Amino acid sequence: MLSSRRVLSFVGICAVAWAALASVSFAADAPAKKVDVEKLQKIQKAGINYLKNSQLEDGLWTTETVPGISALVTTALLESGVPASDPVVAKALKRLEGYIQKDGGIYYSKSNHRNYETCISIMALHAANKDGRYDQTIKNAEKFLRGLQWDKGEGIESSDTFYGGAGYGGHQRPDLSNTQFLIEALRKAGVKSDDPAIQKALVFVSRTQNLESEFNTTPFASKVNDGGFYYTPAAGGTSQAGTTPDGGLRSYGSMTYAGLKSMIFAGVDEKDKRVKAATEWIRRHYTLKENPGMGLMGLYYYFHTFAKALDAMQVDEFKDEKGTAHNWRAELVNQLAELQNENGSWTNTQKRWYESDPNLATAYALLALSYCQPAK
Incomplete structure (x- = not known):
């Protein structure tokens, strides 16, 4: 099984090219703090043990009606080094197989989250x-x-703000969160970055960025124009971080990392104006204390996208707008160690998006940590 970091290397962006990008200035002026490997292993082990002990008798976690949580937990265990032959993981995989539908999707039969559940299930099955x-x-x-x-199968043209995106399931309004899972799942399935499905998704992702350009001519682009990303331009537009007085859709952290990661997975390189603008937004808002623009809401989802995006960029140290060099892996390990509960789990005091569920928050935390092995 390929490691998660190795899987993400398919984008073909070399670390040297990123580090040499003058406008971003990733390289540190002095060596940053190294990853505390002992601490990393300790909190990973505690998180793994928590999830193993919280598995339900039927092989799932939390509830059978939301298999996405169980698929995410299973993925987190596998990406944390637990083998597919482990009794807990084997039991979980067997149970997930029961959600395979005749149409090829992997979801609860009455679910409204068929895209999300299928995407996460692909990630779990790929890891196993x-x-x-x-x-x-x-x-x-x-x-x-x-x-x-x-796409055109739904009778819409490429100029439509729905075009290329994916929603939770069926044909619900598309959003960046679900579209980033779609892109990643397709890549895990072996789909190349220049595949029409990935490139159509890139059209949608580009329109969720607050950057006025030939890639985004929506009315929202010029109102904020800070290079960050928001939830969706479709159906009138929505940002979970709210709107500006003139109707602009505010950028926020988790979506900005998700958008940047998705562009890299779609083959967009470091010289592209969209990648440059997104990276500058991150420089201005670099933090692990909160989900920028959202406070503590969606914090563990944020950690997850933060780690995946920076790993996909193939950078070991990241310099913020003040010139401070960050060993982001070391900082993420330290932050998650500080937030971990005594029983090995993680939970969010903000209940939004189910992050008060320790199974979900712990899965996100372990997935984030899976990208924190010290750089070779």
């Missing part, structure tokens, strides 16, 4: 797919996801 036993299941799920994407 040592012997190719899930090849056909993943291929069928890939086909199902393609059918959910908003």
Whole structure:
């Protein structure tokens, strides 16, 4: 099984090119603090043990009606080094197989989150797919996801703000959160960055960025124009961080990292104006104390996208707007160690988006930590 960091290397962006980008200035002036490997291993082990002990008798976590949580937990365990043969993981995988539908999707039969659940399930099955036993299941799920994407099959043109995006399931309004999971799931399924589905998704992602350009001519782009990302331009536009007095959609942290990561996965390189603008937004708002623009809401989701995006950029140290160099892996390990509960779990005091559920928050935390192995 390939490591998660190795999987993300498919974007083909070399670390040297990123570090040499003058306008971003990733390289540190002095060595940053190193990852405390002992601390990393200790909190990972505690988190793994918590999730193993919180598994329900039927092999799931939290509830059978939301298999996305169980798929996320399973992925987190696998990416944390727990083998697919481990009894807890094997039981979880067997149970997830029960959600495979005739249409190729992997979701609860009455679910309204079919895209989300299928995307996360693909990630879990991919991480467990040592012997190719899930090849056909993943291929069928890939086909199902393609059918959910908003495009001409739904009678819309490329100029429509729905175009290229994906929602929670069925044909709900598309948003960046679900679209970033779609892109990542398709890549895990072996879809190349220049595939039409990925490139259509990139059209949608570009329109969720507050950057007026040939890639985004929506009425929202010029009202904020700070390079960050928000939730969706579709159906009148929505930002979970709220609006400006003139109707602009405010950028916020988790979506900005999700948007930047998605662009890299879609093959956009470091010289592109969209990547440059997003990176500058991160420089101005670099923090692990909160989800910028949202406070503590969605904090663990934020940690997850933060780690994936910076790993995809292939940077070990990141310099903020003040010139301070950050070993982001070391800082993330320290922050998660500080937030971990005595029983090994993580929880968010802000209940929004289910992050008060220790299974979900702990899965996000472990996935973030899976990108924190010291740089070689």
